[in-house]
Amino acid sequence: MIDKLEMFLAVTKEGHFGRAAASLGITQPTLSAGIKQLEEQLGVLLIFRGSRYGGLTPEGQSALLWARRIVGDARQLREEMRATRHGLSGQLRIAVIPTALTWAAKISARFGRLHPNVGFTILSRTSVEILQMIDDLDIDAGISYLDNEPLGKVSSVPLYDERYMLVCGQDSPFAARDNVTWPELDGHRLCLLTSDMQNRRIINRNLVAAGVTPQATVESSSTVVLVAHVLEGGWLTILPEDIATFLSQGKPLRAVPLAQPETTHAVGLVAPWREPHTPVLNALLIEAKRMVSDR
Known part of the structure; x- marks a missing residue:
């Protein structure tokens, strides 16, 4: 049944049978047959469908929670058995x-220095x-804000706590300053992250609180x-201290x-709530705590 639940999760994620089949590396008829077999095994209709995907039935919504749990547990079992045989290895x-x-x-x-057989895939x-x-279940963990949106x-x-810096050219009137206040940014050309980024929403709130209309003539997710725009075109940008x-x-x-004011927001490592975690993920959480303690 695990393989059928994997198919079900792929369809709910993609909202499209063709894309779900492609993501699993199988044909669409194979996927459709797998979903039908799962529905027959459970005795309920999981997905509304005619000529295309029509969303989950109420029973499908309930099954989705179980599917995530069961598939997650199955993956964890495989990870634990691999760790027993080979030590910590795999891809985070x-x-x-x-x-x-x-x-x-x-x-x-x-x-990686401690566990050289573990590789990383890091996505922005x-x-x-x-x-x-x-x-x-598309990632094992994330690094994100802890205190600004429901987790x-x-x-x-x-x-760490995020503190904000103004990045400017060395010929900017702000370059020789020890600090800059948010109201002083009024009227200057800003380039900022796009509005779907939580960092941008935080910056917008700080600007509004300072009486500055949050406008950016250049926006990017990068x-x-x-x-690069600050370097090439004389813009100003606002970034957290470490990346700045x-x-x-x-x-x-x-x-x-x-x-004025100095605002901070907590950023941390987040992972699915599951006890116990996989051996690799548990080691990552422990090492993150040690790293913070060492700093």
Whole structure:
């Protein structure tokens, strides 16, 4: 039944039979037959369908919760048996908000030195996408905000408090300053992350609270694009301290602290709530705690 539940999860994720079949590497008739067999085994209709996918039935909604749990447990069983045979190995999939990518590198490098048989796939995603990917079993963990949007039931390890910096060119009037206040940004050309990013929503709130209309003449989902515009075109951007410092190093740029008020938001490692975790994921959570303690 596990393979049929995997098919069911793929259809609910993609909302389309063809795309779900492609994601699993099977034909659409094979997928449709698998879903039909699952419905016959459970004795209920799971999916409304005519010529196309029509969403989940009420029974399908209930089955989705069980399917995630059962498939998650089955994957965990396989991971535990592999760890018993070969030690910690495999691939950890982590989705990260763009402003925390430097922290993803710190964690993966530290963990990799201890467990060289574990590889990493690191994806840049929004905070909302990260939570959905955890629910859909598409990732093992994420690095996201802990205190600004509902997280649901997850395991979490706080990593750092996000503090904001103004990134400007070395010829900017702000470059020689020890700090800059939010109201002083009024009227300046800003390039910021796109509005689907939680970082952008936080920045917008700070600007509004300072009496500044939050407008950006350039928007991007990439922090590299933002800093490149500061470097090439005289824009200003606002980024958390770690990524701002990293992207400014070695360039004719300055990262100046933003003050009055100094706002912070907690960012941390988040993982599905499951006890026990897989051996690899449990080791990752433990190492993240050690890394914070060491700092």
